[in-house]
Amino acid sequence: MNALLDTLREALGPAHVLTEPSDVLPFVVDWRRRYxxxxxxxxxPADTEEVAAVVRACAAAGVAMVPQGGNTGLCGGATPDxxxxxxxxxxxxxxxxxxxxxxxxxxxxxxxxxxAQVQAAASEAGRxxxxxxxxxxxxxxxxxxxxxxxxxxxxxxxxxxxxxxGLEVVLPSGDILDLLRGLRKDNTGYDLKHLFxxxxxxxxxxxxxxxxxxxxxxxxxxALVACDTPRQAVALxxxxxxxxxxxxxxxxxxxxxxxELVLKHYPGCVPPFSPPAGAxxxxxxxxxxxxxxxxxxxxxxxxxxxxxxxxxxxxxxxxTADLAALTEAVLAExxxxxxxxxxxxxxxxxxxKALWALRENVSEAQAHEGRNIKHxxxxxxxxIADFIESTDALLEAAFPGARRVTFGHLGDGNLxxxxxxxxxxxxxxxxxxxxxVNELVHDSVARFRGSISAEHGIGQLKRDELPRYKSATELxxxxxxxxxLDPNGLMNPGKLLATG
Numbered sequence: 001m002n003a004l005l006d007t008l009r010e011a012l013g014p015a016h017v018l019t020e021p022s023d024v025l026p027f028v029v030d031w032r033r034r035y036x037x038x039x040x041x042x043x044x045p046a047d048t049e050e051v052a053a054v055v056r057a058c059a060a061a062g063v064a065m066v067p068q069g070g071n072t073g074l075c076g077g078a079t080p081d082x083x084x085x086x087x088x089x090x091x092x093x094x095x096x097x098x099x100x101x102x103x104x105x106x107x108x109x110x111x112x113x114x115x116a117q118v119q120a121a122a123s124e125a126g127r128x129x130x131x132x133x134x135x136x137x138x139x140x141x142x143x144x145x146x147x148x149x150x151x152x153x154x155x156x157x158x159x160x161x162x163x164x165x166g167l168e169v170v171l172p173s174g175d176i177l178d179l180l181r182g183l184r185k186d187n188t189g190y191d192l193k194h195l196f197x198x199x200x201x202x203x204x205x206x207x208x209x210x211x212x213x214x215x216x217x218x219x220x221x222x223a224l225v226a227c228d229t230p231r232q233a234v235a236l237x238x239x240x241x242x243x244x245x246x247x248x249x250x251x252x253x254x255x256x257x258x259x260e261l262v263l264k265h266y267p268g269c270v271p272p273f274s275p276p277a278g279a280x281x282x283x284x285x286x287x288x289x290x291x292x293x294x295x296x297x298x299x300x301x302x303x304x305x306x307x308x309x310x311x312x313x314x315x316x317x318x319x320t321a322d323l324a325a326l327t328e329a330v331l332a333e334x335x336x337x338x339x340x341x342x343x344x345x346x347x348x349x350x351x352x353k354a355l356w357a358l359r360e361n362v363s364e365a366q367a368h369e370g371r372n373i374k375h376x377x378x379x380x381x382x383x384i385a386d387f388i389e390s391t392d393a394l395l396e397a398a399f400p401g402a403r404r405v406t407f408g409h410l411g412d413g414n415l416x417x418x419x420x421x422x423x424x425x426x427x428x429x430x431x432x433x434x435x436x437v438n439e440l441v442h443d444s445v446a447r448f449r450g451s452i453s454a455e456h457g458i459g460q461l462k463r464d465e466l467p468r469y470k471s472a473t474e475l476x477x478x479x480x481x482x483x484x485l486d487p488n489g490l491m492n493p494g495k496l497l498a499t500g
Contacts, residue, residue: 001040001085004061008043008087011053016044016093027088030079031072035460037080039066042088048168048176048207051089055205056174058087064490065089067201069111069143072135074374075459077147077200077495086493091142094207097121105213106165106182111142111206118211127213130157134360142206148198150455155411156249157214159455160197166210167193172203172486182210195481200457201492203485217249217315221323222352223331224272226306226342231385233310233410236339240312243330247323250313252359253415254407259309261365261405262358269357272344273305306341310410311359362407366418370427372405373437375417379450384413391417391444398440399433401425414454417441442469458496467498 009017018024019041028037040063045051058065064086068078080086094112101107102125109118115136122129130153133139143149145167149160157163165184169177179193196204227233233253240248262269312330314323327345334340346352366372379387388406395402401422408415419437421430442452446469458466467475475497482489482497493499 001061001063004057004063004087005041007057008041008054011057012043012045012050016046018042018044024088027068027071027090028080030074030076032074035076035079036082037066037086037088038082038084039080039086039088040084042090044090044093046093048094048170051091051094051170051205051207052174052176054087054089055170055172059172059174059488059490062488062490063087064493065205066492067091067142067146067205069140069146070114070135070138072139073143073147073459074376074456075453075461077457077459077492078143079460081494089205091140091205091207094142095140098208100125100127100213101182102127102213104182106210107213108180108182108208108210109141110208111140111145113141115139115141115144122213123216125213126216128216129163129211129213131160131163134363141209141211145197145206145209146200147455147457150409150412150414152250152252152409154409154414155251156246161194163212164193164197164209165212167196167206168208169196169204169206172488172491176207177204180208180210195485198457200459200496202482202496203491205491215317218317219320219323220313220315220352221320221327222311222313222346222355223327224344224355224358225310225312225331225334225340226273227308227310227340228306229385230308230388230410232339233308234381234385235337236310236312236334237381237410239334239337239339240314240330243333244314244326247314247316247326248312248411249315250311251409251411252311252407253410254309254311254359254362255404256305256307256309257403257405257420258362258365258407259358261369262361265365265368266357266361269354269361271305272309272355272358273342309358311355359407362405363416366405366420369420371431372421372427373419373431373434375415375419375438375441375452376454376456377415377417377441377445377450377452378413378454379415379445379448381410381413383448383450384410384415387444387448387450388415388417391441394440394444395419395437399430399437402430402437413450438465445469460495463494463496463498466496 024042027042066080066086066088068090091112094110096110099108119129132153133151144160166181167179237251331343403420405418421427
């Protein structure tokens, strides 16, 4: 191994081959702190050629490699094992925006670019890069591609896969596959880029990508809506689609439990509605409620006014008044149809951000509450209400009192169907029942022809569950692709597919 380390130091410079425990620590613990690895080294190449040099050296030595982006993944997909025999290849130094073509509406970025950096570059050119995640200030494009990240804009713009026109990839052999073409039409055989998107670094290392851009919206109509059931929320989605078409850009569901946790752990967030609850609030009423500062006791009471909340947003390059009128028309019809109980429409950008904060802080609020059991699942949108009702009942029967922290991207069928310990139960004690809870939830997902991973990937967290929910034929094809591109099994082993 010393010979390999010498080769890597020569290729990258000694400062970028890390072996000391204190130096490697930030790269070997996953974001949720469930996995901690022990690598041979962490290397930090500066460009694609250096990545290729690292891969060739490791392949010649028979040493496994673990590609890593921003290390913000939720399934342990970028964490090495504890064998002290794997090399972590951190892509943080590949952080250049190579080109921005406003006429072609494309941006070419390296894998280590932070997502917010790409969004800002697009904005400066009057364009929108629509991928938006809670971790956008720290996650990087390479990780987004490797997990086919989703987020809040999928309803209008699609997952990362749909936003990608071309890739540059270092193959397990060390060869560079240049697919950096900004073409929307290219019918010349297999579309190879799709092999690497969502593959979690098991087939090669993505080093750059050509991504789609869109005209920057100039107006938004944002509302927070209260309703009684997910079934009503699904009906509201249909209504919003009929009226708004492509202008409907977000439709986010979260339960009263979610709102309670946000209000508990984020004192800057305030309840969106003030009792007594009446008809749809006007924009001015919304302004009043968003700037009020009730006591914590009032916050808790208000959080339980309604069982479900939906954040709805329309956006386009038109006029704010037109979108406000559209939003009001949709909510007025929904109120008349009995689909909603109350609503508040933002009257300013500050109010819009305050409404979004109630949704975007859910995941962190649950983390502040203590250890919990997370699920990132998807089912057909038409089945969401039935899935939630039936799975809630099964969980209550099996694990009485478990708090269901249900939220997600209703417009694309993706739910973060999470569970917190019952009140008064030690979260660690509840987490010890992880396997039984997961099996119940994932079996329910399978009954609705859904997926056990909508946007977070498989990693090592769900690797051993995959054979329960994928057919033998599907797994056989996946293994055949893996064997063809990585015959020696050196690229991120132990992730996505079980070895052996």
